[in-house]
Amino acid sequence: MKNSLRWASLSVATAMVFALPALAAETAQDFVTKAAIGGMFEVQSSKVAQDKLQDQSLKDFAQKMISDHGAANAKLESIAGEQKLQVPSDLDSPHKADVDKLQSAAAPVDASYAKMQKAAHDDAVSLFEGYAKDGDNAALKSFAADTLPTLKMHQEMIEKVAASASASDSTTPAVTNTDATDPAAPVPGANSFTEDQAKSAIEKAGYADVSALTKDDKGIWRGTASKDGKSTPIALDYQGNVVAGAN
Structure with missing residues (x-):
């Protein structure tokens, strides 16, 4: 057995x-x-x-x-x-x-x-x-x-x-337009930047402490950033233009 x-x-x-x-x-x-x-x-x-x-x-x-x-x-x-x-x-x-x-x-x-x-x-x-x-x-x-x-x-x-x-x-910017660089105000338009891309572009323009980024109904990323120790409103349009003090 x-x-x-x-x-x-x-x-x-x-x-x-x-x-x-x-x-x-x-x-x-x-x-x-x-x-x-x-x-x-x-x-x-x-x-x-x-x-x-x-x-x-x-x-x-x-x-x-x-x-x-x-x-x-x-x-x-x-x-x-x-x-x-x-x-x-x-x-x-x-x-x-x-x-x-x-x-x-x-x-x-x-x-x-x-x-x-x-x-x-x-x-x-x-x-x-x-x-x-x-x-x-x-x-x-x-x-x-x-x-x-x-x-x-x-x-x-x-x-x-x-x-x-x-x-x-x-x-890389979503759109490159050499006819409208460094405008006094951000240019409205369809914006394909992600929030991280927008932050990176603003930092490359010489700003730090980029925060509170939101994209408005005109396709413009808006937030705050600092430069030379001063905080300022900041904006990034669909062309990649960074504009300080923009409302």
Whole structure:
């Protein structure tokens, strides 16, 4: 009886050991679903962001995403069809939320787009590397291995431009107008500066202790700041002009 129990326990333990890799491995359908959603996100987010980007290297990157991932998506769909696997027709909720953020955000969106692309390509490289090594479908393993070098190239590209794009997104004026620099009063107009961008622009103009910033109905950021030890009302218009003493 004791021997029977020992053999039974050993059998259960052995079964658990051999079951673990199967639980951890990506299935063909899992891979298709994740790869397709990732590819769709690259294309959709890049199309939405393209006209809101200021950095030319990011604009070029976005166009490359549309082209490269569009082609990869079509190839994946073809292979999945041959393997009788389902390809999702739309993004999942987290990816859709990111696209919606880009859609609703005011330009420029360089830093946000670069951050999303960096995270997306980190995920994609990890997914494709794993499936190329341990995947359960020969055709999809080959696709993953063939696509991986392009994904790694994209990953390196976005790493190089992300830092400069972040700096651009936080300091570049929403609109540059050389015909109306340093006006006596802030110029009304649609203002795409965030509060942090407005504060940074005012500080670059030589002011400190910038506080109480709010954007009025004319698109002008207003608050208080100090210069030469004196506090003064301060304003920043959509062109990037900083005007002290403005009411």
